[in-house]
Amino acid sequence: xxxxxxxxxxxxTECFELLADMEERLLGLNIEAADNEALNAIFRCAHSIxxxxxxFGLDYITNFTHVLEALLDSMREGKVTPSRxxxxxxxxxxxxxxxxxxxxKDGVCPPxxxxxxxxxxxxxxxxxxxKSTKSATPPESETEIDGRDTNQRVWRIDFAPHxxxxxxxxxxxxxxxxxxxxxxxxITPYTARVPEIAYxxxxxxxxxxxxxxxTDKPESSIREVFEFVNDCxxxxxxxxxxxxxxxxxxxxxxQRSVKLAPAEDAAARxxxxxxxxxxxxxxxxxxxxxxxxxxxxxxxRAQTRDFAVEKYAGxxxxxxxxxxxxxxxxxxxxxxxxxxxxxxxSRMPRIVRDIxxxxxxxxxxxxxxEKTEVDKTVIEQLSDPLMHMIRNSCDHGIETPDxxxxxxxxxxxxxxxxxxxxxxxxxxxxxxxxxGVNRERVLAKAKEKGLIAQDATPANDEIDNMIFMAGFSTxxxxxxxxxxxxxxxxxxxxxxxxxxSVRVTNNPGKGSLFTVSLPLTLAIxxxxxxxxxxxxxxxxxxxxxxxxxxxxxxxxxxxxxxxVINVRGEFVSVIYLHRIFNITDxxxxxxxxxxVLVESGHQKMGLVVDELISQQQxxxxxLEANADPVRGISGATILGDxxxxxxxxINDLAKMIPQEPQKFANAA
Amino acid sequence: MQGVYKAFVLPSVxxxxxxxxxxxELKQLPLSEKTDLVLDASHVESITTxxxxxxxxxxxxxxxxxGTLTIxxxxxxxxxxxxxxxxxxxxxxxx
Numbered sequence: 174x175x176x177x178x179x180x181x182x183x184x185x186t187e188c189f190e191l192l193a194d195m196e197e198r199l200l201g202l203n204i205e206a207a208d209n210e211a212l213n214a215i216f217r218c219a220h221s222i223x224x225x226x227x228x229f230g231l232d233y234i235t236n237f238t239h240v241l242e243a244l245l246d247s248m249r250e251g252k253v254t255p256s257r258x259x260x261x262x263x264x265x266x267x268x269x270x271x272x273x274x275x276x277x278k279d280g281v282c283p284p285x286x287x288x289x290x291x292x293x294x295x296x297x298x299x300x301x302x303x304k305s306t307k308s309a310t311p312p313e314s315e316t317e318i319d320g321r322d323t324n325q326r327v328w329r330i331d332f333a334p335h336x337x338x339x340x341x342x343x344x345x346x347x348x349x350x351x352x353x354x355x356x357x358x359x360i361t362p363y364t365a366r367v368p369e370i371a372y373x374x375x376x377x378x379x380x381x382x383x384x385x386x387x388t389d390k391p392e393s394s395i396r397e398v399f400e401f402v403n404d405c406x407x408x409x410x411x412x413x414x415x416x417x418x419x420x421x422x423x424x425x426x427x428q429r430s431v432k433l434a435p436a437e438d439a440a441a442r443x444x445x446x447x448x449x450x451x452x453x454x455x456x457x458x459x460x461x462x463x464x465x466x467x468x469x470x471x472x473x474r475a476q477t478r479d480f481a482v483e484k485y486a487g488x489x490x491x492x493x494x495x496x497x498x499x500x501x502x503x504x505x506x507x508x509x510x511x512x513x514x515x516x517x518x519s520r521m522p523r524i525v526r527d528i529x530x531x532x533x534x535x536x537x538x539x540x541x542x543e544k545t546e547v548d549k550t551v552i553e554q555l556s557d558p559l560m561h562m563i564r565n566s567c568d569h570g571i572e573t574p575d576x577x578x579x580x581x582x583x584x585x586x587x588x589x590x591x592x593x594x595x596x597x598x599x600x601x602x603x604x605x606x607x608x609g610v611n612r613e614r615v616l617a618k619a620k621e622k623g624l625i626a627q628d629a630t631p632a633n634d635e636i637d638n639m640i641f642m643a644g645f646s647t648x649x650x651x652x653x654x655x656x657x658x659x660x661x662x663x664x665x666x667x668x669x670x671x672x673x674s675v676r677v678t679n680n681p682g683k684g685s686l687f688t689v690s691l692p693l694t695l696a697i698x699x700x701x702x703x704x705x706x707x708x709x710x711x712x713x714x715x716x717x718x719x720x721x722x723x724x725x726x727x728x729x730x731x732x733x734x735x736x737v738i739n740v741r742g743e744f745v746s747v748i749y750l751h752r753i754f755n756i757t758d759x760x761x762x763x764x765x766x767x768x769v770l771v772e773s774g775h776q777k778m779g780l781v782v783d784e785l786i787s788q789q790q791x792x793x794x795x796l797e798a799n800a801d802p803v804r805g806i807s808g809a810t811i812l813g814d815x816x817x818x819x820x821x822x823i824n825d826l827a828k829m830i831p832q833e834p835q836k837f838a839n840a841a
Numbered sequence: 842m843q844g845v846y847k848a849f850v851l852p853s854v855x856x857x858x859x860x861x862x863x864x865x866e867l868k869q870l871p872l873s874e875k876t877d878l879v880l881d882a883s884h885v886e887s888i889t890t891x892x893x894x895x896x897x898x899x900x901x902x903x904x905x906x907x908g909t910l911t912i913x914x915x916x917x918x919x920x921x922x923x924x925x926x927x928x929x930x931x932x933x934x935x936x
Contacts, residue, residue: 180857227889228856228857228889229857229858230854230856230858230887339857339890339891344857344889344890345890345926346889346890346893346922346925346926347889349925349926349927350925353925360925360926360927361927362926362927362928364894364897364901364928367894367897367898367901368898368901369898369901369902369905370864370867370868370872370895370898370899370901370902371868371902373864373868373894373895373898375860375861375863375864375891375894375895376857376860376861376891378890378891378894379894380890380893380894380897380926382926382927
């Protein structure tokens, strides 16, 4: 049953994609003038989920999506007018289907009452109880063609499924039944490829069909039936030339001799597949192998660095070419894992819709740059921070309609979410036309909570960015939307944990702009190689502010805490890497060593190192598989000389400092 | 020469989920020359294309050996599935 599990896995993966698509289309549905194309697309999502569920015996999904499909069908036919209530119920239905798919994924049966209320609402909107799926196929009499219809056409459909069709969750029987709903069908199966029982692989599809369909429906309706098997079958749909606009004699059209030699025909036909689904593990293995290749190439280059070019011209040329090909290969492989940010952007309209309703606000979300691509690992980790920032804009940024109207703004607030590539990074902006950051309130709150000194007079930009400080919140009341003060600091930390940064640009009264900058991948890192004693470490370049050698007077001890250094009037905690990692022969005096000033969140700190070696792009190797987590270390890499070097986790190092630097400043 | 009569009871579900096991069972049947196999379909509640294909394969095997396949007790859903995929001929000798 391993094969079946694999097929089911593919089906479930596709269901999640279909549900996301369905939700996005529902949210984009213009209630005043619902576009039939949009309704068709939503219907097809539900239909496809239902179709596959039947093949895997997931009856609870079949039954629920059947009702969902029925309502969507009524909407397509104009029998049910889309309204906000209908769309809300359809959105709730997608939530229920999502829960059901999760249950199917986990191999458990959901409670029978799951979605019962929503199902009943769907039925009510559809205009009464809907026939069960078992009776969904129309009785044979319904497929009879009205002989008086003069728009009847006869179509010849050659349907040759690929052997793996069953594995995609598709079921020819359901397709043929759906086709029969379009008109009168005469089905000729071809079983020549079906092996005798001893040689039969029962999970592969060996039957082909030639169907003569007499219908008044257009070709697009016929193609729609096959929409979800396009990539896993050979399909030919042709109108019989002699029978265009035929009349009552349609049924009497003699059945032509169908020359379909399935095996040969199928082999000869051009496959139209332009994409394949590959397990992520396989891609990750490929990325890892290319990572190894990059390291080997770097080692080879390091070994040949001192060779005389005139003596080893061929070898040196070969190494140059290898470097170039390796870089190209690495870019190509990393490109495989790139995904458009649409996968996370598409979740945001629902969040905005729900929160708006919850807060009594009218908010419109405008997205752009959804096709901007970034590594899948970044996408996965970006989802939560982005969601929180959108929630934050809804809750703190956009005002209630009455306040907006009183201040001369339109009642509806707008949040703009955009993505773009800039300088080898992805830039995501969340801009709103709300009230902006209230600096007076932020400053007062920061002082009240002891986050800054009472007599501190920070610049406007510094005040704006205080919203990223731990425990900071100006929300008047704690809501389940935001206001627990555990939000924006976590957002900042998560983003910085990915090698990114976030900053806010405030325009009081007019809105705020959050700009997130992230690397395109988490597999490669731009790092500064530093030496501490005999060990080399990598500091992520994005964390580095500057490097300096302080005067001995600038270094001040603080009792019970780490030393601090005075950097142009600002006191910054010092972290002695050799003490943390137990390195004995390193320089202990910052004024004789170097201090690399780094930033984590709102906190700056100085890392004491012996030497800066070089800046280099390194391939990140995870330590998790082979070692317990080491505080202060995020991973490792192999340098060109073959030595392993550890990559510093700046956020972890920041947590090793007992107090905020401002407090050191007060103490000093 | 008189054929060898054998009978086999089909399970209630003949879909992609069950056909592999069912095919393995059917492969164990000693289908000697001129076997007249009777399939009892009275328990079949659900059948989809993989199930129909399995019967088609069985019919092909028997036919090649000079035997026959008979389907007994087919319910409406069973008959309908075979008709809908155009293989009602498999019911030819059903009773």
